[in-house]
Amino acid sequence: MTVKDIDKNGPPRTTPIQSATFSNPINAEIRRAAATGIYDIRGGGAKRRVPHFDDLLFLGASVSRYPLEGYRERCDTKVTLGTRFAKNPIELDIPITIAGMSFGALSGRAKEALGRGASEAGTSTTTGDGGMTPEERGHSTKLVYQYLPSRYGMNPDDLRKADAIEVVVGQGAKPGGGGMLLGQKISDRVADMRNLPKGIDQRSACRHPDWTGPDDLEIKILELREITAWEKPIYVKVGGTRPYYDVALAVKAGADVVVLDGMQGGTAATQDVFIEHVGLPTLACIRPAVQALQDLGVHREVQLIVSGGIRTGADVAKAMALGADAVSIGTAAMVAIGDNDPKWEAEYQKLGTTTGAYDDWHEGLDPAGITTQDPELQQRLDPVDAGRRLRNYLNVMTLEAQTIARACGHNDLHNLEPEDLCALTMEAAAMAQVPLAGTTWWPGKSGAGF
Amino acid sequence: MQTYDLEADGLRGLNAALHAQSSETNQTHWEIVNPRGSHAIAVGLDAPIEVNVKGSTGYYCGGMNKQATVHVYGSAGPGVAENMMSGTVVIDGDASQYAGATGNGGTLVIKGNASSRCGISMKGIDIVVHGNVGHMSAFMGQSGNLVVCGDAGEALGDSIYEARLFVRGSVKSLGADCVEKEMRPEHLDLLRDLLERGGCDAKPEEFKRYGSARQLYNFKVDNAY
Numbered sequence A: 001m002t003v004k005d006i007d008k009n010g011p012p013r014t015t016p017i018q019s020a021t022f023s024n025p026i027n028a029e030i031r032r033a034a035a036t037g038i039y040d041i042r043g044g045g046a047k048r049r050v051p052h053f054d055d056l057l058f059l060g061a062s063v064s065r066y067p068l069e070g071y072r073e074r075c076d077t078k079v080t081l082g083t084r085f086a087k088n089p090i091e092l093d094i095p096i097t098i099a100g101m102s103f104g105a106l107s108g109r110a111k112e113a114l115g116r117g118a119s120e121a122g123t124s125t126t127t128g129d130g131g132m133t134p135e136e137r138g139h140s141t142k143l144v145y146q147y148l149p150s151r152y153g154m155n156p157d158d159l160r161k162a163d164a165i166e167v168v169v170g171q172g173a174k175p176g177g178g179g180m181l182l183g184q185k186i187s188d189r190v191a192d193m194r195n196l197p198k199g200i201d202q203r204s205a206c207r208h209p210d211w212t213g214p215d216d217l218e219i220k221i222l223e224l225r226e227i228t229a230w231e232k233p234i235y236v237k238v239g240g241t242r243p244y245y246d247v248a249l250a251v252k253a254g255a256d257v258v259v260l261d262g263m264q265g266g267t268a269a270t271q272d273v274f275i276e277h278v279g280l281p282t283l284a285c286i287r288p289a290v291q292a293l294q295d296l297g298v299h300r301e302v303q304l305i306v307s308g309g310i311r312t313g314a315d316v317a318k319a320m321a322l323g324a325d326a327v328s329i330g331t332a333a334m335v336a337i338g339d340n341d342p343k344w345e346a347e348y349q350k351l352g353t354t355t356g357a358y359d360d361w362h363e364g365l366d367p368a369g370i371t372t373q374d375p376e377l378q379q380r381l382d383p384v385d386a387g388r389r390l391r392n393y394l395n396v397m398t399l400e401a402q403t404i405a406r407a408c409g410h411n412d413l414h415n416l417e418p419e420d421l422c423a424l425t426m427e428a429a430a431m432a433q434v435p436l437a438g439t440t441w442w443p444g445k446s447g448a449g450f
Numbered sequence B: 001m002q003t004y005d006l007e008a009d010g011l012r013g014l015n016a017a018l019h020a021q022s023s024e025t026n027q028t029h030w031e032i033v034n035p036r037g038s039h040a041i042a043v044g045l046d047a048p049i050e051v052n053v054k055g056s057t058g059y060y061c062g063g064m065n066k067q068a069t070v071h072v073y074g075s076a077g078p079g080v081a082e083n084m085m086s087g088t089v090v091i092d093g094d095a096s097q098y099a100g101a102t103g104n105g106g107t108l109v110i111k112g113n114a115s116s117r118c119g120i121s122m123k124g125i126d127i128v129v130h131g132n133v134g135h136m137s138a139f140m141g142q143s144g145n146l147v148v149c150g151d152a153g154e155a156l157g158d159s160i161y162e163a164r165l166f167v168r169g170s171v172k173s174l175g176a177d178c179v180e181k182e183m184r185p186e187h188l189d190l191l192r193d194l195l196e197r198g199g200c201d202a203k204p205e206e207f208k209r210y211g212s213a214r215q216l217y218n219f220k221v222d223n224a225y
């Protein structure tokens, strides 16, 4: 640039640079908060990227390991849950279960669809905050009944109708938080089941009303077992926070099964700040949980179900290779039955959002008719058709997981092991405690060598 | 009358025997001796039987009760009659924390005092306490009635929904959104009945009524503290 150029065009200017710290989305949120005075509430799980199963790869078979023939050679997928104390453990054909999602958050038809799809695929579904509905019981061959702090709809008859009981201590999306069902979703039926007036916001407590701590939990589990004649498996569900200790304490308290939900796990409604900033990524939860089970000598005797961001058969296989006995899905099941489907794009636009980003599940305006109690919107979901889609999806995930297991030389998904994996990033290597790809090392590992 | 020695014969046998009773049973009177503070005594009953526990109980005695009358001739540990659906539970002595928690129906009578969080998250149960109740009683109480013939501790009825609270003595403090309400004739009638069912000779006119100001019912900016 010459002096002449400067005379002509003026001095050169710095290109406008957006701040990485004060990005447009952050600034928009600051303006939104300033205008409304309300924090953002939404459904779904953490949207930020955190180390996840995508950061792991399977090694596959080679000279030192031989593979099994795809399609032809057996690769078992069955899992039995509740073998520790329950008289009637749950036997599932596939190690993928449907997570607890409340009637209230979801429509009765959506719950029916989940029950149908799960049953057709030979797996279980789970109630949620708000109690058990006849649709759900009727269409679920294996139904897990959640025992939550709110105790909405809790009663001994439904407890006895359940195939297993899940004591919910926390969720990955909001460990340490309670729940919220906003007034617009409280129909007569929801209000009646929860014993509250119609149209008011219903809070679900963050702590159980009649026990605190592991010693009390042990007595609570005893009570539930006594009420149900020691027949039902008792699960304890915890959000991913201190997985080693939480799992150890759940085992000590007498759990048959521990459900561990990482921060990508969905919720029906919680503060965005909670979803994005509290809890551990699912990937970081599994090894400490398995370590706790191993240290107590109960790995496989107390089953571990992992959830939070499970989407594909590869995710299932990776969670199991790290030591889980089964996984659980919430968001993916919703997507399978029609949530965030591009066919509703015009309506998502009207709600100020777009396909894939729709997360105002608490508002009850769901174009797909899933997270709503609106009688007309609900009709958009055909439970039979949606159930079939869920079944197909569960089958595909199972086939995918089997494909990987066979390629690694295993005749049962439960034989997958950390040895089968490597990590693409240092973070994932550290969290999963598997070697960084092409090395024998992960952060924190002592020693080296093949 | 059936007598069951809990110490000698164990908890499982007791609850199994009680669960085996149907509505037509003629074994309607049960006496449990040597409870010695055991947990989960007489839980999940569902028959019109009378169970007399001769001594003090641990956690969750009478939990999820339906139809039965459970009488504890002693004091009760935490969570007595939790999530009760119907029937009656009577405690001669004191009750520990969370008495009647999340109860949906039936009547819980505590002749002594109840500790903190009595009637927490109550959903339709009637609770009559002859003595005092501790802090945070009727927290998030949804429906039903809590009658306190003595005094109430701090934060009574915090975040209360539609439960009705009647207190004869002092209230150390009211919780968020709980206010004193006018005692109308229908409340006096209701209270008279509750006191009678609870075997209390107090007069309804001596009580004050508390309930929800309904200011926390819908999310508002100014409530978000």
Ligand SMILES: Cc1cc2nc3c(=O)[nH]c(=O)nc-3n(C[C@H](O)[C@H](O)[C@H](O)COP(=O)(O)O)c2cc1C
Binding pocket: A043, A044, A045, A099, A100, A101, A102, A105, A106, A127, A128, A129, A146, A168, A170, A171, A172, A237, A261, A264, A265, A266, A267, A268, A307, A308, A309, A310, A328, A329, A330, A331, A332, A361, A371
């Ligand atoms: C719409 C919705 C409602 C939910 N309701 C409950 C509930 O009532 N109780 C519970 O323990 N978890 C609830 N969850 C969390 C799920 O049980 C599960 O932990 C989570 O969805 C797993 O993560 P994923 O969504 O990534 O699969 C809910 C999740 C969603 C998406």
